[in-house]
Amino acid sequence: xxxxxxxxxxxxxxxxIRLVGSGSSxxxxxxxxxxxxAWGTVCDDGWDLPDATVVCRQxxxxxxxxxxxxxxxxxxxxxxxxxxxxxxxxxxxxxxxGHGGVGVQNCNHGEDAGVIxxxxxxxxxxxxxxxxxxxxxxxxxxAWGTVCDDSWDLNDAKVVCRQxxxxxxxxxTGNAAFGEGTGEIFLDDLACSGNEGSxxxxxxxxxxxxxxxxxEDAGVIxxxxxIRLVGSGSTxxxxxxxxxxxxAWGTVCDDGWDLPDATVVCRQxxxxxxxxxxxxxxxxxxxxxxxxxxxxxxxxxxxxxxxGHGGVGVQNCNHGEDAGVIxxxxxxxxxxx
Numbered sequence: 001x002x003x004x005x006x007x008x009x010x011x012x013x014x015x016x017i018r019l020v021g022s023g024s025s026x027x028x029x030x031x032x033x034x035x036x037x038a039w040g041t042v043c044d045d046g047w048d049l050p051d052a053t054v055v056c057r058q059x060x061x062x063x064x065x066x067x068x069x070x071x072x073x074x075x076x077x078x079x080x081x082x083x084x085x086x087x088x089x090x091x092x093x094x095x096x097x098g099h100g101g102v103g104v105q106n107c108n109h110g111e112d113a114g115v116i117x118x119x120x121x122x123x124x125x126x127x128x129x130x131x132x133x134x135x136x137x138x139x140x141x142x143a144w145g146t147v148c149d150d151s152w153d154l155n156d157a158k159v160v161c162r163q164x165x166x167x168x169x170x171x172x173t174g175n176a177a178f179g180e181g182t183g184e185i186f187l188d189d190l191a192c193s194g195n196e197g198s199x200x201x202x203x204x205x206x207x208x209x210x211x212x213x214x215x216e217d218a219g220v221i222x223x224x225x226x227i228r229l230v231g232s233g234s235t236x237x238x239x240x241x242x243x244x245x246x247x248a249w250g251t252v253c254d255d256g257w258d259l260p261d262a263t264v265v266c267r268q269x270x271x272x273x274x275x276x277x278x279x280x281x282x283x284x285x286x287x288x289x290x291x292x293x294x295x296x297x298x299x300x301x302x303x304x305x306x307x308g309h310g311g312v313g314v315q316n317c318n319h320g321e322d323a324g325v326i327x328x329x330x331x332x333x334x335x336x337x
Contacts, residue, residue, distance in 0.1 A: 002134060017058055019115065021073035027061035027117040028139070030073040033081050033094060035102055040079030042094075043107035044069035049285045050089035051097065052115040058093055060289065061117035068114035070332075075109035083107055122163055122199060124220065126178030131245075131305035131312065132166035132222040135178040138186050142206055145184035147199070148212035149174030155194035156202065157220040163198050167223030184200035188212055224303035227268055229325065231283035237329030238272035240283040240322050243291050244302060245312055250289030252304075253317035254279035261307065262325040268303050272328030285319035293317055306332060328330035 018039075031042045046134030052064035083105030087097035087309045123144070123324035124134030157169035183318075188210030192202035228249070229239030241252045293315030297307035 002087050017055065019055075019059065019061075019073075020076070021114070022291060027056070027059065027121075028073070028115060029069070029116050029167070030053055030076055030114045031081045031094075031113050032076060035079075035081050038079055040081035041076035042085065042113040043080050043083035043105050043110060044111045044113040045084050045105075045107060047085065047113040051085050051087040051094075051113070052117075052196075053089040053096060054087045055115045056093050056117035059117070059276070064115060064117055065121065066116040068116060069111070071110050071112040071114075071198075073112075073114040076112050077109065079103065079110075080105045080107050080109070113294075122160065124178075125158075126180070126219065128178055132161070132164065132224050132303065133220060134179075134200075135176070135181055135217050135219045136160055140184075140186050143183060145186035146181035146214060146219040147190065148185050148188035148210050149218040150210075150212065150214045151189050151191060152218040156190045156192045156199070156218070157222075158194040159192045159202060159275045160220045161222035164222065167226065169220060170223055171221035172220065173219035174216065176215050176217040176219075178217075181217050182214070185207060185210045185212050185214065185217075216302065221274065224268065224305050227265065227304060229265075229269065229271075229283075230286070237266070237269065237327040238325060240281070240286055240324045241265055242286060245289075247290050248289055249324040250291035251286035251319060252295065253293035253315050254289050254321045254323040255294050255304070255315075255317065256296065257323040261297040261304070262305060262327075263299040264297045264301045264304050264329035265325050266329075269327070274325055275328055276326040277327065279321070279326035281320050281322040281324075283322075283324040286322050287319065290315045290317050290319070290322075327329045 016034035018032050021030045028091050047067050049067050052067035056064045082099050084100045087099045091097050121139045123137050126135035137144045154172050157172035161169040186207050187204050190202050190204045196202050226244035228242050229241050232239035242249050259277050262277035266274045292309050294310050295307045
């Protein structure tokens with residue numbers, strides 16, 4: 001499934017940032033920043049959408065939907081590191097924004113700032129789900145809820161797959177094909193054209209207005225996340241494995257990386273069979289995120305995102321451990337090593 005964790009950490013320009021307190025959503029929560037050897041919060045004095053925009057961009061969580069104030073996601077503890085932030089919205093890191101100085105503030109934790117990013121507003125869950133298939137759930141009014149399958153069709157599924165960057169929509173499922181959800185049913189009678197940027201922009205009856213039960217929960221099957229091979233020069237079927245998730249390309253760690261994992265990559269790229277599963281950044285080190293670690297593919301999956309793993313972005317690696325493959329489409333490389 002699209003596994004979400006309440007804390008997501010991104011390293012940039014020496015400062016770490018994370019979102020805390022939203023439960024299972026990794027792209028909404030209380031903003032915390034790591035400075036001077038400790039995690040601390042941000043005060044909501046002047047906290048607005050441009051400030052939230054920088055946080056969402058820094059965490060690869062899409063666009064900012066709301067800048068939350070008054071400890072909406074609960075009060076933090078310890079230091080309040082930043083106050084009176086004045087971001088333009090174009091900065092690549094929160095530490096690049098104007099502020100009164102690290103630790104200079106006149107706040108208490110009842111004023112802790114938070115964000116809701118577009119990446120937090122939809123997820124796929126349920127029995128048998130993968131990163132790019134499952135029961136559709138949306139985040140609204142502080143809780144996750146499902147979508148009813150009345151009028152649910154491929155145009156609706158296209159919007160979900162696009163929003164999750166999971167490729168093309170292959171199927172729109174109904175009748176709780178991925179299991180019944182719990183809690184609220186937030187949307188019903190959706191009428192998407194297929195071109196909307198998010199499910200919330202489609203026509204519908206209004207949030208919580210429905211005549212459904214959870215045995216009518218809607219789901220999607222998307223083609224998968226994008227994947228590519230990089231670093232082998234002019235070849236197309238060998239290289240460092242990179243996958244596109246949450247708006248950015250990232251690598252795969254070589255912990256447990258083996259021939260069944262490589263087999264899935266070669267199949268997904270129509271590059272024949274897997275000849276070698278390469279470790280230790282054989283094709284050079286990537287940069288940015290390391291999206292997947294501890295993959296456990298059987299070799300029969302049609303997409304790398306269908307394999308078992310610890311969660312998107314959950315890893316204990318560095319780019320010296322980037323995984324690679326050599327597929328049968330590039331067999332001549334075996335004799336050049």
